[in-house]
Amino acid sequence: MELNKRMHAFLMERAEQLTEEWYDSLDKSDPTGVYASTDPAVIAQLKNQNFRFHQYLCNLLIEEEAVFYKQFDEWIFEVSRSKDHVNTPIHFIIREFMRVRSQYLGFVDEFTRENEDVSLERMNGWKEKFVKAFDDVILKFTEETYTYQTRMLAAQREMINELSSPVIMLKGGTALLPLVGDIDTQRAKFILENTLQQCSNLRVSHLLIDISGVIMIDTMVACQLFQLIDSLNLIGVKSTLSGIRPEIAQTAVQLGLNFGSIRTASTLEHAIKF
The missing domain is CATH 3.30.750.24 (STAS domain)
Incomplete structure (x- = not known):
C-alpha cells in the first residue's frame, strides 16, 4: 500500500504536466469537435476536464474499486453530456483516451526506473490496473454518449413528426x-x-x-x-x-x-x- 501511495503522489504531482503535455500534443487539425476549437473558454474547459480526469484516475491506486468507479461515473456523465463533446465524433474522443493511457504507462515506467524497490511484478500490476480502468471508462463513456444521443434523436424525431403532420x-x-x-x-x-x-x-x-x-x-x-x-x-x-x-x-x-x-x-x- 505504501508503494501505491508513493505512486499516487508521483502522478498527482505531474497531473498539470500531464494535462499540458496532452494538450500541446493534441491534433488540432480535426475538422470538427472540441479538440479543434480555438475558443479560449472551450480550451480552458477542456483542460479542466482533463485535469479532473487525472485526479479521479490516480485514486485507482488508493481507493476501493467501487468507490473509484462511482466517482468516475460522475465525471463520465458530465463530460459525455457537455455540448462540445456531444458535437465531437466519438472516434476522436476514443483516440484521446488511448493517448492519455500511453502517458500513464510511460509515467509508470519512469517511476519504476527511479525507485529500485519497485518490482517488475508491481510495475506490471499497475499497468494492468490502468489499462483495465481505461477500457472500462472508454466503454462507459461510449455507452453514456450513445444513450444521451439516442434520447436527443428521439426527441428531435418526435418534434419533426409533430411539425410534419399538422392539422x-x-x-x-x-x-x-x-x-x-x-x-x-x-x-x-x-x-x-x-x-x-x-x-x-x-x-x-x-x-x-x-x-x-x-x-x-x-x-x-x-x-x-x-x-x-x-x-x-x-x-x-x-x-x-x-x-x-x-x-x-x-x-x-x-x-x-x-x-x-x-x-x-x-x-x-x-x-x-x-
Missing part, C-alpha cells in the same frame, strides 16, 4: 392534413395518434388528407392510413383522401390494397371544392 384548420369545420416525404411505421403510428388528438381538440368535422407529397406507401403504412380514416369516422370526422399519385396507385393495386371504401379526390384543389 390545419380551413373553414366551416374543415381541416387539412398534408403529408410529405417518407412515412415509415413509426411515423404512421405518430400521425394516427396526433391527428385524432388534434381533430378532437379543434372540433374538426371533415379532414382532407393530402398525400401528393408522399414518396411511397407500403402495406403497413396503408393499414395505418386506413386505421386513421376508420378512427376518424368513429369520432364523427368525415375524411377525404387526395393526391394519390399514379405510381402509388399502381403499387396499391399490386399490393392488393383496396381504396374503394375511401372517399378520394385527384388533387387537393378538387377535394376542397368537393
Whole structure:
C-alpha cells in the first residue's frame, strides 16, 4: 500500500504536466469537435476536464474499486453530456483516451526506473490496473454518449413528426392534413395518434388528407392510413383522401390494397371544392 501511495503522489504531482503535455500534443487539425476549437473558454474547459480526469484516475491506486468507479461515473456523465463533446465524433474522443493511457504507462515506467524497490511484478500490476480502468471508462463513456444521443434523436424525431403532420384548420369545420416525404411505421403510428388528438381538440368535422407529397406507401403504412380514416369516422370526422399519385396507385393495386371504401379526390384543389 505504501508503494501505491508513493505512486499516487508521483502522478498527482505531474497531473498539470500531464494535462499540458496532452494538450500541446493534441491534433488540432480535426475538422470538427472540441479538440479543434480555438475558443479560449472551450480550451480552458477542456483542460479542466482533463485535469479532473487525472485526479479521479490516480485514486485507482488508493481507493476501493467501487468507490473509484462511482466517482468516475460522475465525471463520465458530465463530460459525455457537455455540448462540445456531444458535437465531437466519438472516434476522436476514443483516440484521446488511448493517448492519455500511453502517458500513464510511460509515467509508470519512469517511476519504476527511479525507485529500485519497485518490482517488475508491481510495475506490471499497475499497468494492468490502468489499462483495465481505461477500457472500462472508454466503454462507459461510449455507452453514456450513445444513450444521451439516442434520447436527443428521439426527441428531435418526435418534434419533426409533430411539425410534419399538422392539422390545419380551413373553414366551416374543415381541416387539412398534408403529408410529405417518407412515412415509415413509426411515423404512421405518430400521425394516427396526433391527428385524432388534434381533430378532437379543434372540433374538426371533415379532414382532407393530402398525400401528393408522399414518396411511397407500403402495406403497413396503408393499414395505418386506413386505421386513421376508420378512427376518424368513429369520432364523427368525415375524411377525404387526395393526391394519390399514379405510381402509388399502381403499387396499391399490386399490393392488393383496396381504396374503394375511401372517399378520394385527384388533387387537393378538387377535394376542397368537393
